[in-house]
Amino acid sequence: MTRSSAATVAPGRRHRTRWIRPAPGVGRLGRGGALGLGLATLWLSLLVLIPLAAVVLKSFSHGAGNFWSAVTAPDALAALRLTVETSLLVSLVDVVMGTLVAWVLVRDEFVGKRILEVVIDLPFALPTIVAGLVLLALYGPQSPLHVNLAQSRAAVFLALLFVTLPFVVRTVEPVLIELDHDMEEAAASLGASRFVVFRRIVLPNLAPAIAAGTALSFARAISEYGATVLLSGNIPLKTQVASVQIAGQIESDNTAGAAAVATVLLVTALLVMIALTLLQRWARRRG
Amino acid sequence: MGIDVHHITKRFGDFVALDDVSLSIPTGQLTALLGPSGGGKSTLLRIIAGLEEPDSGTVTIEGVDATALPPQRRNVGFVFQHYAAFKHLSVYRNVAFGLEIRKRPKDEIRTRVMELLELVHLEQFADRYPAQLSGGQRQRMALARALAVEPSVMLLDEPFGALDAQVRRELRDWLRRLHDEVHVTTVFVTHDQEEALEVSDEIVVINQGAVEQTGTPSALYDQPANEFVMRFLGPVTHLGGHLVRPHDIDISLTPEPATHAATVSRIQRVGFEVRVEARTADTTDADEVSIQLTRGLADRLDLAVGQQLWLRASHDASALDLTDTPALAVS
Numbered sequence: 001m002t003r004s005s006a007a008t009v010a011p012g013r014r015h016r017t018r019w020i021r022p023a024p025g026v027g028r029l030g031r032g033g034a035l036g037l038g039l040a041t042l043w044l045s046l047l048v049l050i051p052l053a054a055v056v057l058k059s060f061s062h063g064a065g066n067f068w069s070a071v072t073a074p075d076a077l078a079a080l081r082l083t084v085e086t087s088l089l090v091s092l093v094d095v096v097m098g099t100l101v102a103w104v105l106v107r108d109e110f111v112g113k114r115i116l117e118v119v120i121d122l123p124f125a126l127p128t129i130v131a132g133l134v135l136l137a138l139y140g141p142q143s144p145l146h147v148n149l150a151q152s153r154a155a156v157f158l159a160l161l162f163v164t165l166p167f168v169v170r171t172v173e174p175v176l177i178e179l180d181h182d183m184e185e186a187a188a189s190l191g192a193s194r195f196v197v198f199r200r201i202v203l204p205n206l207a208p209a210i211a212a213g214t215a216l217s218f219a220r221a222i223s224e225y226g227a228t229v230l231l232s233g234n235i236p237l238k239t240q241v242a243s244v245q246i247a248g249q250i251e252s253d254n255t256a257g258a259a260a261v262a263t264v265l266l267v268t269a270l271l272v273m274i275a276l277t278l279l280q281r282w283a284r285r286r287g
Numbered sequence: 288m289g290i291d292v293h294h295i296t297k298r299f300g301d302f303v304a305l306d307d308v309s310l311s312i313p314t315g316q317l318t319a320l321l322g323p324s325g326g327g328k329s330t331l332l333r334i335i336a337g338l339e340e341p342d343s344g345t346v347t348i349e350g351v352d353a354t355a356l357p358p359q360r361r362n363v364g365f366v367f368q369h370y371a372a373f374k375h376l377s378v379y380r381n382v383a384f385g386l387e388i389r390k391r392p393k394d395e396i397r398t399r400v401m402e403l404l405e406l407v408h409l410e411q412f413a414d415r416y417p418a419q420l421s422g423g424q425r426q427r428m429a430l431a432r433a434l435a436v437e438p439s440v441m442l443l444d445e446p447f448g449a450l451d452a453q454v455r456r457e458l459r460d461w462l463r464r465l466h467d468e469v470h471v472t473t474v475f476v477t478h479d480q481e482e483a484l485e486v487s488d489e490i491v492v493i494n495q496g497a498v499e500q501t502g503t504p505s506a507l508y509d510q511p512a513n514e515f516v517m518r519f520l521g522p523v524t525h526l527g528g529h530l531v532r533p534h535d536i537d538i539s540l541t542p543e544p545a546t547h548a549a550t551v552s553r554i555q556r557v558g559f560e561v562r563v564e565a566r567t568a569d570t571t572d573a574d575e576v577s578i579q580l581t582r583g584l585a586d587r588l589d590l591a592v593g594q595q596l597w598l599r600a601s602h603d604a605s606a607l608d609l610t611d612t613p614a615l616a617v618s
Contacts (some may be wrong), residue, residue: 175540182371188358189365190385
């Protein structure tokens with residue numbers, strides 16, 4: 001493989017050839033492969049693509065003008081802003097804390113490590129309404145800690161932090177375990193301090209996993225319902241998140257309005273995913 | 288000068304990896320640390336590099352006590368068995384790494400990196416990523432990367448261990464030529480005695496956490512200090528209570544003084560050499576004498592199975608008298 005590609009290289013000093021080669025077997029689908037592809041496409045269409053298309057269509061069912069007024073209605077706009085802003089903030093905190101927790105879990109030995117491993121997954125396994133209940137009991141009006149966050153935006157932030165905790169930790173952990181420790185030793189013997197090793201060797205290699213975990217965190221955050229609903233008190237224009245606002249619209253029989261807000265959430269999620277993928281590539285190239 | 292290791296001891300739990308090892312490695316030479324796996328040679332190399340801390344003892348590099356220095360400040364180039372390539376960086380950026388973190392001017396880095404890539408024959412691969420290189424190319428890149436910061440010593444940990452036989456041989460010759468050009472004090476770890484004999488100026492045989500013998504390749508081969516070194520450096524056979532190399536046995540077709548009578552039990556041709564197994568009166572079936580001959584000699588002697596021979600060690604052979612060397616545990 002190397003030999004054949006070497007033959008095509010002009011002996012220039014810094015050519016900009018990108019080495020993109022299809023994996024062996026790509027483009028030659030056997031009968032089994034064709035069946036698999038067909039099934040996967042059908043499955044994804046039925047479960048994801050068709051329902052999403054239906055939502056988008058529904059949101060425009062009364063014309064673009066109605067779509068626009070549904071989305072820019074004060075309560076919708078406030079809910080969307082609160083949801084997206086808090087989710088971005090939560091994802092940012094997850095990047096730092098998730099990476100840190102993964103680092104501690106992989107690199108450090110301490111008593112209770114196994115227990116912590118299980119605890120990390122709890123927010124994931126717990127029904128979110130139970131999480132909401134726990135948060136209400138701890139930080140509600142009867143807080144044993146005397147911290148009352150009920151009916152505040154901080155409650156939304158806290159609830160989202162709680163449910164998104166595992167994502168970055170769980171995506172970074174396996175990559176960190178597999179990370180070639182020799183690379184770090186090589187960098188150290190070349191004179192790199194611990195910080196430089198982390199910044200220039202470890203972090204770029206974790207970046208794809210961090211980005212993937214952040215995308216999951218963000219997606220989870222903008223769609224969260226159960227955990228936020230109890231403690232935040234769900235006050236329109238103040239602490240109501242988009243998913244609750246959508247549910248309210250449906251209850252008042254405004255399906256098109258609900259679909260419009262849903263479409264905005266959908267597009268936002270898509271944009272964030274694309275942005276993270278691009279960021280990941282850029283980080284990879286820059287090192 | 289060079290590298291001085293004084294009374295180094297290193298334990299991993301109950302296992303003693305190095306037991307009071309002292310060693311002097313001369314400047315500008317290519318030295319091999321040779322020994323079986325788990326013998327402590329890699330641990331010693333990592334202690335010299337500062338990647339492992341000794342329990343006791345000191346390391347001096349070019350006259351500077353390095354024992355307490357972190358790897359960053361030892362000015363040592365380290366090459367790993369599995370390349371340790373920075374996967375996310377191009378070949379150019381890999382080699383430039385040490386210079387970039389020293390904040391050298393861009394032009395200087397470019398000149399130096401291209402010079403090194405030329406030295407390791409990778410100049411046309413500057414923009415590739417490690418994953419697009421073969422194992423041999425990756426290891427040459429790792430060498431260039433280590434050389435970039437002008438280390439006072441180069442340490443190579445089984446540098447060719449992960450490569451196939453053909454590439455291994457090529458790189459081995461290339462390393463020897465490179466060292467003749469660059470002259471930096473180099474220590475490499477290997478468990479392959481052929482590699483050590485072929486490439487190095489000096490060999491240190493390490494076994495079970497201790498130095499068995501130090502010397503030039505021919506000194507070690509011809510005057511092994513003990514049974515372990517003799518066995519580890521090449522094939523051996525028993526003749527009349529002595530340990531002898533199979534190619535150091537003279538064959539006579541008629542009885543001569545001070546020879547051992549033997550009967551040929553097997554003849555095997557392997558390319559240019561002929562291996563003969565013979566049984567003497569004092570050897571058992573499982574413990575036959577092996578003799579290695581050139582094809583020409585074998586043809587002239589016209590040997591056949593069942594034939595009677597008289598054997599003795601050549602007069603200049605390295606032979607160990609097994610009766611007065613203390614028995615060594617050789618597994």
